[in-house]
Each structure stands twice: as C-alpha cells, then as structure tokens.
C-alpha cells in the first residue's frame with residue numbers, strides 16, 4: 001500500500017520542490033494500491049507543485065456531421081450512433097473516463113477552476129492564468145502559459161501517448177490541424193485547431209530522454225519533463241522529419257491526412 005508520504009517523496013525525487021507549475025497525466029491503477037486513492041494523489045501533486053492542471057476532456061459532446069470541409073481526417077456521416085448519444089456540454093460534466101480518476105478528482109477539488117472548451121477543457125488549482133487563457137481558437141493555450149512559466153509535464157504511470165503538450169508542439173511546427181464539432185446549449189459549435197492522433201507519440205521519448213527525470217513508485221514509472229524543452233524538441237523534430245510522431249495504423253484517418261499534406 002503506497003502512502004501519501006511515500007508518494008510525496010517519490011515526486012520530490014523528480015525534482016519537484018513546490019516552485020514549478022505542472023501539467024499532470026496520471027493512471028491511478030498503474031500505481032497499485034494507494035492509501036486514500038485519487039484524493040491522495042491530488043493532494044501529493046498539489047503539495048509539490050506551484051499550480052497544477054490536468055486535461056478533463058469531454059468527448060461525449062462530440063458529433064460528426066453529414067458533411068463538412070474536405071481533408072479533415074474524418075468520415076462524415078459515419079457516427080450516427082455516437083451522435084444520438086452525444087450530450088450538451090455543461091460546466092459540471094465529468095471528465096471522460098479516459099482522462100482517469102485523478103483528473104476527475106482534481107476537477108472536483110473545492111479550489112479547482114475549469115476552462116470552457118466544450119471538448120478540450122482543462123481543470124486546475126492555483127493555475128488561473130493557464131485556465132482562463134484557453135479559447136476555442138487556442139485550445140492548448142493552458143500548455144503555452146505553463147511553458148512560459150517554466151512548467152513541467154508529469155507522466156505518472158502513463159506514456160507519451162497521454163502527453164497532450166506534444167499536440168501544442170505539433171501546432172507550432174505547422175502540422176495539419178482539423179475541425180471537430182461539439183454539442184452545446186447554444187447549438188453545434190465548430191472547434192478549430194483540433195490536433196492529430198497521439199498513437200505515435202512514444203517516438204519522442206528518445207529525443208527527450210536526457211532531460212527527463214524518472215522515479216518509480218509501486219508498479220508505476222513516473223517521469224518529469226521540462227515543458228519548454230519538450231515543445232522545442234517536438235518542433236525541431238517535425239521540422240527535421242515532417243513524418244515524425246505520426247502513427248503507423250493504416251486505419252488512422254488523421255495521420256493519413258497529415259501525411260497526404262506532406
């Protein structure tokens with residue numbers, strides 16, 4: 001059983017001394033048993049960071065229209081079942097289960113704020129600047145603000161396929177972006193600057209290895225990666241090799257569209 005104290009100590013081994021803001025991606029089940037569960041992890045993260053955000057995305061607001069702009073990495077009219085199940089975005093909609101219970105627990109924290117994107121919202125504590133920076137036109141603004149504050153990325157029991165900040169680097173590098181749609185009380189909202197897929201993101205690991213601090217707790221590998229370095233590395237990598245970080249699945253419409261443009 002992992003205790004709060006053990007967790008804080010392991011996080012400090014990552015170089016966290018309470019002065020840096022962080023964006024965290026956490027799989028609680030990867031840790032094994034944690035005394036107090038997700039609440040303990042959130043408490044430990046808040047105690048070693050100076051502002052914490054996590055993605056609390058809500059994919060069930062998404063709908064696929066019958067038609068739309070070409071070359072958009074999507075099959076129009078293909079998702080009528082999901083469209084029927086789509087829900088209006090509301091501020092208190094729980095994070096998608098894919099985000100993990102720790103992100104949802106952070107969202108429910110009494111001091112938490114949540115940004116307003118109907119699909120790509122972030123929740124944070126002591127991170128108001130990052131949270132309020134997000135707009136529909138700039139979905140990854142919270143990542144930009146954190147990078148400007150010399151923030152770090154924490155991958156706790158997850159790999160780079162969960163590393164949302166890589167998407168921001170892809171945008172800066174000029175990689176093809178997409179459009180998606182969300183159901184809101186004001187109608188269907190167009191969400192521009194939708195990123196590509198993250199299946200191929202583990203290829204970044206060898207590029208960022210020298211700047212990554214690792215520690216282990218229970219069964220989980222924990223990694224701390226400086227955010228400005230990661231973004232710079234992604235941009236340089238894509239400029240060097242425009243196909244970098246794309247996945248190899250033949251069924252992947254977004255990676256195919258990104259390749260097609262190159």
Ligand SMILES: [Zn+2]
Nearest residue numbers: 197247252255
């Ligand atoms: Zn892909």
